[in-house]
Amino acid sequence: MTEHIAILVEHDGKKIKPATWELFAFTEHLAKLHPAAIHFIMIGEATRNLAQQLSTQTQCQVIAADIKGADTYHGQIYTDAFTRLLSRYPATYIVASHSTSGMDMIPALSIALNGTCITGVENTDKEDQTLYFTRAVSGGKILARLCAPLASASAPLCLTLSPGAFKPIAPDKNAAPDIIHTAVECRQTAMIYKERLASPSLGSNLTKAEVIVSGGRGIQEEENYALIEALADLFPRSAAGASRPICDYGWAEYSQQVGATGTIVSPKLYIACGISGATQHLEGIRDARFIVAINTDSNAPIMQIADVCIVEDLTEFIPLFMETFQKRKRPAD
Amino acid sequence: MKLLVCIKQVMESASQLKIHSDGKRLCTFESTRYEMNPYDESAVEEAILIKETVDNTHIDVITVGPSHAEDVLRRALGMGADDGIHIIDNSNDFCPPIRIASWISAFAKDRAYDLILTGIMSNDEMNAQTGPMIARILGWPCATAVIKEDLSSDRKSIAIQREIEGGARDVFDISLPCVLTIQTGINTPRYPSLSKVLRAKKKTFTTIEASQLETLRPEAVLDRLVLPQKTAQGIVLEGSALDKSQTLLDILESKGLL
Ligand SMILES: Cc1cc2nc3c(=O)[nH]c(=O)nc-3n(C[C@H](O)[C@H](O)[C@H](O)COP(=O)(O)OP(=O)(O)OC[C@H]3O[C@@H](n4cnc5c(N)ncnc54)[C@H](O)[C@@H]3O)c2cc1C
Numbered sequence: 001m002t003e004h005i006a007i008l009v010e011h012d013g014k015k016i017k018p019a020t021w022e023l024f025a026f027t028e029h030l031a032k033l034h035p036a037a038i039h040f041i042m043i044g045e046a047t048r049n050l051a052q053q054l055s056t057q058t059q060c061q062v063i064a065a066d067i068k069g070a071d072t073y074h075g076q077i078y079t080d081a082f083t084r085l086l087s088r089y090p091a092t093y094i095v096a097s098h099s100t101s102g103m104d105m106i107p108a109l110s111i112a113l114n115g116t117c118i119t120g121v122e123n124t125d126k127e128d129q130t131l132y133f134t135r136a137v138s139g140g141k142i143l144a145r146l147c148a149p150l151a152s153a154s155a156p157l158c159l160t161l162s163p164g165a166f167k168p169i170a171p172d173k174n175a176a177p178d179i180i181h182t183a184v185e186c187r188q189t190a191m192i193y194k195e196r197l198a199s200p201s202l203g204s205n206l207t208k209a210e211v212i213v214s215g216g217r218g219i220q221e222e223e224n225y226a227l228i229e230a231l232a233d234l235f236p237r238s239a240a241g242a243s244r245p246i247c248d249y250g251w252a253e254y255s256q257q258v259g260a261t262g263t264i265v266s267p268k269l270y271i272a273c274g275i276s277g278a279t280q281h282l283e284g285i286r287d288a289r290f291i292v293a294i295n296t297d298s299n300a301p302i303m304q305i306a307d308v309c310i311v312e313d314l315t316e317f318i319p320l321f322m323e324t325f326q327k328r329k330r331p332a333d
Numbered sequence: 334m335k336l337l338v339c340i341k342q343v344m345e346s347a348s349q350l351k352i353h354s355d356g357k358r359l360c361t362f363e364s365t366r367y368e369m370n371p372y373d374e375s376a377v378e379e380a381i382l383i384k385e386t387v388d389n390t391h392i393d394v395i396t397v398g399p400s401h402a403e404d405v406l407r408r409a410l411g412m413g414a415d416d417g418i419h420i421i422d423n424s425n426d427f428c429p430p431i432r433i434a435s436w437i438s439a440f441a442k443d444r445a446y447d448l449i450l451t452g453i454m455s456n457d458e459m460n461a462q463t464g465p466m467i468a469r470i471l472g473w474p475c476a477t478a479v480i481k482e483d484l485s486s487d488r489k490s491i492a493i494q495r496e497i498e499g500g501a502r503d504v505f506d507i508s509l510p511c512v513l514t515i516q517t518g519i520n521t522p523r524y525p526s527l528s529k530v531l532r533a534k535k536k537t538f539t540t541i542e543a544s545q546l547e548t549l550r551p552e553a554v555l556d557r558l559v560l561p562q563k564t565a566q567g568i569v570l571e572g573s574a575l576d577k578s579q580t581l582l583d584i585l586e587s588k589g590l591l
Contacts, residue, residue: 104478111466205414260499268590321582
């Protein structure tokens with residue numbers, strides 16, 4: 001019997017989200033290590049068009065169900081519907097994005113399906129017939145390698161894929177669509193969706209800035225945020241940003257938060273000061289063209305992606321750099 | 334109202350990290366310091382804020398961990414929680430979230446809690462599984478990444494905002510009992526008060542030996558911990574701080590970034 005890998009599709013009713021194409025890239029890699037047929041499972045208010053597009057482009061089977069209220073993520077509806085669909089169309093591996101919805105439902109799904117759960121997976125490899133999944137722990141300074149040796153269609157491994165770990169595939173096949181449209185009944189009353197409120201970072205000036213200097217917990221004191229702003233001021237068309245904790249402390253506005261739950265930025269130059277480089281922060285700077293990291297810890301994950309790594313105390317280095325900068329600008333003074 | 338807050342002791346974030354020779358855990362040093370997982374601190378604070386507005390509210394805090402994890406229970410009591418439960422696990426083994434969730438839900442099952450709070454994830458293992466798993470085992474509704482909550486006046490439901498990508502918030506009404514996992518920024522956790530800390534010192538906690546508890550569900554297996562491979566194509570600046578600042582300036586100039 002063929003084994004299956006199921007991708008839980010993320011979409012907004014109009015478009016398939018890029019996270020789904022990252023999942024597709026990951027499952028293609030997984031299927032090379034562990035031969036299995038990839039299929040997509042999606043729910044939404046009206047899935048017909050997206051299901052068609054998905055199946056045509058990927059040449060994979062799509063199992064789709066139309067459910068009222070399923071165009072926006074709803075914990076109970078999604079967990080319930082996917083449990084039913086996955087019981088009918090079982091898979092050995094069930095993958096969702098480590099997004100705010102995948103994180104919410106995959107742990108529950110793993111229990112409902114009597115499976116195991118691994119979240120935030122960054123890669124998979126095979127050794128002695130066993131598949132291993134690596135994920136970041138301790139803020140990305142260590143990786144944990146895990147396995148689920150007994151994964152099967154009746155006890156699936158449910159996992160979430162860390163955003164950015166795999167480059168999204170842009171599938172361009174033109175296959176005859178293979179779609180199963182099915183109905184699932186979802187009765188749920190314990191959780192009622194009300195509305196979506198705009199992000200406090202909406203309209204952030206970070207999106208337009210060509211140079212962004214951001215401060216993280218390494219600034220240690222509220223007063224030191226002034227250093228970040230002063231460094232940013234050296235550059236034209238610049239803005240000062242921050243990691244989430246700095247905004248949580250109230251040392252910067254939420255409109256200055258860079259990252260998955262703040263603003264996604266794409267400056268020509270990003271200077272990360274005292275920022276460790278957690279995945280949620282890195283998600284926000286994937287499109288930054290040139291990254292400079294100033295950090296006392298040479299092992300901080302930010303150092304793995306920075307173009308220039310400066311292992312220094314920011315409270316000493318930033319003033320020194322500003323002085324050097326001013327001197328060179330006005331050598332006559 | 335009866336509240337249960339699940340909290341975890343983690344190493345302080347600036348701790349020295351070294352993988353133990355058995356490959357399955359981190360070494361501890363003389364200098365190793367522990368703290369309450371910051372996300373859980375926000376969960377404890379939120380429970381206390383509820384207690385301050387709803388009469389007759391009782392807050393239990395529960396932790397799974399080795400003997401020294403007791404310190405986080407004391408800290409939570411110092412902040413304003415009422416009682417502590419310690420599921421003592423001195424095994425040093427990798428303990429997957431499903432096991433922790435099974436133990437906590439077995440404890441919580443018949444104790445008539447209205448609300449269970451956890452942090453959105455722990456800073457050390459970053460699984461973000463325990464909260465939603467507890468909810469599923471108990472058959473309760475759950476919302477993760479909660480950034481605001483508001484109990485209804487009849488105390489039968491709770492209006493919550495959960496944070497999604499880009500910082501937008503989805504608003505839900507959820508009937509109690511339910512599980513919420515708390516995101517930072519929802520509040521500013523208070524420091525323990527001296528009088529409460531002194532009282533907490535004398536407090537005895539309910540203790541349960543983990544070895545007596547059953548683990549029935551399938552679990553992921555930890556093979557080993559490894560250090561990330563450096564993928565950096567970037568350059569590390571050498572020399573004195575002044576050298577580095579001049580080199581940085583040269584680089585930015587040559588890239589036309591000034
Ligand atoms: C669902 C979810 C969403 C999230 N969304 C975001 C998001 O959008 N954006 C975001 O930023 N985070 C987000 N986070 C939080 C994220 O996981 C990290 O906790 C956070 O990014 C860490 O911030 P930091 O790097 O400032 O702090 P830390 O991780 O504590 O790092 C501080 C760094 O400063 C360095 N340092 C210390 N002292 C100095 C010094 N004197 N000079 C120089 N360097 C020094 C340290 O070596 C360390 O690397 C999210 C978390 C969750 C669970």
